[in-house]
Amino acid sequence: VEGAQATQKNVKIVAMADALEDRLRSSREQFKKVGMEIKDEHCFVGFDAYKKLLEIPEINYVILATPPHFRPVQLRAAVEAGKNVFIEKPAAVDTNGVHSIIESGEIAKKKGLAIGTGTQRRSDNSFREVVKRIHEGEIGDLRSGVSRWLIGELWYLEPKPEWSDMENQLRNWMYYEWLSGDIFVEQFIHSIDLMNWVCQSTPTKAIGLGGRQVRTGSTFGNAYDHYSVQYEYPNDITIFCLDRQINGCANYIDDVFIGAKGRGHFSYQHTGISIKDGDAWRYRGDKNNAYQTEHDDLIHSIRIGDPVNEARQMAESTMTAIMGREAVYSGQEITWDQMMTTKQDFTLDKYEFGDLAVAPVPMPGKYKFK
Numbered sequence: 001v002e003g004a005q006a007t008q009k010n011v012k013i014v015a016m017a018d019a020l021e022d023r024l025r026s027s028r029e030q031f032k033k034v035g036m037e038i039k040d041e042h043c044f045v046g047f048d049a050y051k052k053l054l055e056i057p058e059i060n061y062v063i064l065a066t067p068p069h070f071r072p073v074q075l076r077a078a079v080e081a082g083k084n085v086f087i088e089k090p091a092a093v094d095t096n097g098v099h100s101i102i103e104s105g106e107i108a109k110k111k112g113l114a115i116g117t118g119t120q121r122r123s124d125n126s127f128r129e130v131v132k133r134i135h136e137g138e139i140g141d142l143r144s145g146v147s148r149w150l151i152g153e154l155w156y157l158e159p160k161p162e163w164s165d166m167e168n169q170l171r172n173w174m175y176y177e178w179l180s181g182d183i184f185v186e187q188f189i190h191s192i193d194l195m196n197w198v199c200q201s202t203p204t205k206a207i208g209l210g211g212r213q214v215r216t217g218s219t220f221g222n223a224y225d226h227y228s229v230q231y232e233y234p235n236d237i238t239i240f241c242l243d244r245q246i247n248g249c250a251n252y253i254d255d256v257f258i259g260a261k262g263r264g265h266f267s268y269q270h271t272g273i274s275i276k277d278g279d280a281w282r283y284r285g286d287k288n289n290a291y292q293t294e295h296d297d298l299i300h301s302i303r304i305g306d307p308v309n310e311a312r313q314m315a316e317s318t319m320t321a322i323m324g325r326e327a328v329y330s331g332q333e334i335t336w337d338q339m340m341t342t343k344q345d346f347t348l349d350k351y352e353f354g355d356l357a358v359a360p361v362p363m364p365g366k367y368k369f370k
Contacts, residue, residue, distance in 0.1 A: 011299065014059050015042035017049035019066075019170060047351040050074050054081040061086070061302065067173040068093050068181055069346060072100035075115070075311075079108045084302050086295065088118040090189045090318040091311075093181035095344040098319045105311025114307030116298035117314040119193040123297065124290035126271040126283040127194070130264050133281075134198055138273055140260030142199065145239040147191035147255045152247040159219065165356035175221035177359065178346040184210070184227045184328070185321040188243045191255055192324070193317040194266065195231065195239050198257050202316050203231040203239070203323070205335045210328040212361060214246045222361045229324035241324065331364030342370065 013036050018024035024045055028038055044052040050066075053059065054077055062078050064071050064087045072092050078085045085108070091101045108115050121127045134142070156175070159168045173179035180186040196202055208229035215225040227243040254267035262275035272282035301308040319339050327334040348356075 015053045017044040017053040021045045067179045069179045072097040075104045084114040086116045091314045094346045101315040115311045117310045120290040123293040125288045134264045139262040145257040148242045148252045150244045150252045164353045166353045175223045182223045184325045192321045199233045206231045206327040207333045208328040326369040329362035329367045330369045
C-alpha cells in the first residue's frame with residue numbers, strides 16, 4: 001500500500017478490508033500517522049469484507065495482500081467488479097487456484113484492466129540487466145543452476161486462549177498448507193519466478209525431498225521447515241533448489257545459472273556475469289527500489305491506457321512452486337502435465353471462526369498427489 005501511495009500524486013487510499021478487526025485497526029492507525037485517513041464507513045471486517053470494499057465506485061485499484069489461499073477468489077471478484085489489481089505472491093496454494101488466476105487474467109484483458117504481481121525481482125534493475133545478458137547468450141547455452149533460500153525461522157504468534165482454531169491459523173497462516181501453500185510455495189516463489197524467467201519456460205518435471213526436522217510441534221501447523229527440489233527444464237537444463245527456515249545454520253539467498261561459457265550470479269549483494277577464462281562483470285548501474293518500481297510501472301500502465309497483465313506469468317511460477325511441493329510431499333516425480341490436469345482444491349466448506357482441524361503432516365511415500 002505504501003508503495004502505491006508513494007508512486008505519484010493523485011493516489012489515495014479509499015478503503016481497507018481484513019478478516020480480523022484488530023489487524024485492520026492497527027494498519028489504519030499506521031496510515032493515520034503519515035496523513036492517510038480512511039473513513040469509518042470504508043473499513044470492513046470479516047471473511048466477506050473484500051466484497052463490501054469492491055462495491056465502492058470510486059475504487060479503481062486494489063491490493064491483495066491477504067494469505068495466498070484467498071487470492072484467486074478475491075482476484076476474480078476484483079476484475080469482475082472492474083478494478084485494476086496488484087496481487088502479492090504466490091497467487092494460489094492449489095492447482096484449481098492457479099487455473100482461476102489464469103482465467104481472471106483473461107477476463108482482465110478483455111476489460112482492459114491491469115494485473116501486477118509481487119515478484120519484485122523482475123522490477124530490479126540489476127536482475128533485469130543480468131537476465132538480459134543471459135538471454136543474449138553471454139554465458140552460452142544454459143545448462144544448470146542452483147537457487148538457495150536458506151534462512152532462520154520467521155515470525156510466529158503464540159496462540160491465545162480466546163483464539164479459535166480458525167483465528168489462530170489465520171494469524172499464523174504461514175504454517176498451514178491450506179493458507180500459505182507451505183514455505184516452498186510462499187517463500188521460494190521468488191527464486192522459482194527467476195528460474196522461469198531465465199529459462200524462458202516452465203519445467204517439465206520435478207523431484208525432491210524435505211520435511212520438518214526442527215519445527216515439529218503442533219503449534220507449527222503442518223508446514224515443513226526444509227526442502228530440496230530438482231527441476232528439469234526443456235533443453236536439458238537442471239535447476240537445484242534449497243529452501244530452509246531453521247535457526248543456527250549458514251544462511252544464503254542467491255541464485256547461480258551456469259552456461260557453456262560462464263555463469264550468471266544473482267543476489268541482493270552482487271549481481272553479475274563471470275566468464276570462463278575471461279572477464280567478470282558486475283552490475284554497477286542505477287540502484288532502484290524494486291518494491292517501489294513494481295507499483296510505479298503498474299500505475300503508470302493504468303494511466304496511459306496500456307495496462308500490464310502479469311497474471312499468467314505469476315500463475316505459472318505459482319504452479320511451478322506447487323509442483324515442487326507436491327514432489328517433496330509425495331516422494332514421487334511430478335510432471336508439468338500432471339499439474340495442469342489435476343484438480344487440487346483446498347477450498348473449505350465454510351469460512352467462519354470456530355473449530356478447524358489441522359490436516360496431517362504429509363509423509364513422503366504415503367502422501368498421494370491428487
